[in-house]
Amino acid sequence: MEMDSNETQPTVVVSSPPGRISLRPMTLSDVDDYMVWATDAEVARFCSWEPCTSREEAIKYITDSVLTHPWLRAICLEDDRPIGYILVMPVDNIRKEIGYVLARKYWGKGFATEAVRLVTAEIFKEMPEIERLEALVDVDNMGSQRVLEKVGFTREGVMRNYIIMKGSVRDMVMFSFLPSDPFK
Amino acid sequence: SFTSEEEALVFMRDACLPHPWRRSISIDDRSIGFISVFPETGDDSINWGKGIATRAVSIAVPQVFNDLPHVLRLQAFVQTQNKASQRVLEKVGFQREGLLRKYSYLKGEIHDVFVYSLLLSPDLLPLP
Numbered sequence: 001m002e003m004d005s006n007e008t009q010p011t012v013v014v015s016s017p018p019g020r021i022s023l024r025p026m027t028l029s030d031v032d033d034y035m036v037w038a039t040d041a042e043v044a045r046f047c048s049w050e051p052c053t054s055r056e057e058a059i060k061y062i063t064d065s066v067l068t069h070p071w072l073r074a075i076c077l078e079d080d081r082p083i084g085y086i087l088v089m090p091v092d093n094i095r096k097e098i099g100y101v102l103a104r105k106y107w108g109k110g111f112a113t114e115a116v117r118l119v120t121a122e123i124f125k126e127m128p129e130i131e132r133l134e135a136l137v138d139v140d141n142m143g144s145q146r147v148l149e150k151v152g153f154t155r156e157g158v159m160r161n162y163i164i165m166k167g168s169v170r171d172m173v174m175f176s177f178l179p180s181d182p183f184k
Numbered sequence: 185s186f187t188s189e190e191e192a193l194v195f196m197r198d199a200c201l202p203h204p205w206r207r208s209i210s211i212d213d214r215s216i217g218f219i220s221v222f223p224e225t226g227d228d229s230i231n232w233g234k235g236i237a238t239r240a241v242s243i244a245v246p247q248v249f250n251d252l253p254h255v256l257r258l259q260a261f262v263q264t265q266n267k268a269s270q271r272v273l274e275k276v277g278f279q280r281e282g283l284l285r286k287y288s289y290l291k292g293e294i295h296d297v298f299v300y301s302l303l304l305s306p307d308l309l310p311l312p
Contacts (some may be wrong), residue, residue: 094289131294132286157282161257161303169256174299176285 021114023073026066026085030074031058033082034066037103046138047101048165071123075102075115086115088123094131096123100147112147117183120151124179132176136162139171148175152184237272245276249304256304261288261297270298278302 026034037043038052038061052058066072070090074082084102091097098119102112120133137144139158149155153175162172249255260278262269274280278300288295302308 092289094294095287154285156284157299159259159281159299160279160301174282174284176287178286 020077021083021111021118022076022080023086023115023118024076024080026062026072026074026082028059028062028067030082031055031062034058034062036105037084037101040104042104043101046141046144046165050166073119075100075111083111084115086112086119088119088133091134094129096127096130096133098123098133098135100144107143110150112144113150116147117151120177121183128179130179132178134177135175136172137175138165139173145173145175150184151177152181153177154181237269238275241272241276245302246308249308257301258303259299259301261299263288263295263297270300273300276302277307279307 032055035052035055035058038049038058041051044051052061066085069087072085072087075084075086076082083106084100086098086100089097089099098116100112100115123133124130135148135153136159137148145155154177156174156176158171158173160171161169163170245258248258258278260273261284262273264283270280279302281299281301283296284299285296286294287299288297
């Protein structure tokens with residue numbers, strides 16, 4: 001649960017080949033780009049949150065939940081405008097969980113795959129005590145499962161009736177990546 | 185493990201009695217072990233003794249679902265080398281869902297574990 005106390009300036013991570021995506025902290029000035037995906041019911045479908053309905057709501061959410069997050073990065077194209085974000089949550093002292101969201105217009109182009117690959121590599125460098133990075137994906141969310149498989153995550157199994165999401169009981173697929181695993 | 189009766193009594197007072205669901209496994213009304221069910225995820229769900237574990241688990245399961253009406257899923261995490269424990273769960277009707285690598289941190293060591301689950305429906309209650 002601890003933030004890295006030496007991290008005063010979160011680094012900008014650029015992908016290779018250069019120019020595809022970069023990762024940087026979110027700011028309040030990203031609110032309009034944030035609303036593009038946050039208001040989209042298709043994007044929200046497998047997320048724990050309901051679509052955003054106003055700019056005020058978006059500003060509040062960014063202030064309360066996004067800017068305060070221990071590890072969250074905007075996924076940006078060349079113009080430095082976010083098309084989504086990726087985050088890492090602590091599970092316990094040795095385990096982290098990864099999550100990501102992307103505006104629908106940018107689905108199917110490999111951007112999420114690239115972001116996950118970058119963050120996975122980065123996280124193990126930043127936090128060498130981490131033994132396992134995991135992801136839980138709704139059993140019906142094929143796109144997100146493909147992202148993790150393309151990066152090289154191991155699909156470990158389906159956890160039945162694992163979680164209640166927006167009032168429904170859902171099966172979730174568990175994926176993991178260990179520091180010793182190879183990237184695809 | 186405990187080295188004195190006093191330590192054991194403290195454990196019983198502080199951990200067992202307030203526990204959300206823990207029952208003594210008894211023979212002739214004397215306790216020989218315990219079986220516990222934790223809410224939420226994370227900890228090992230079931231401890232057992234030799235030879236009677238299957239019986240204890242199969243008695244406990246319907247009681248748990250009855251006592252805790254909001255529970256839909258019971259899960260257990262078993263280390264990969266613990267074949268006896270896996271057999272107990274399988275005999276009771278738990279389904280093995282997968283191998284979780286480096287999932288469990290116990291006594292300073294990190295282990296791979298199998299995750300098993302038993303669902304109120306359809307595992308315990310047959311579908312109409």
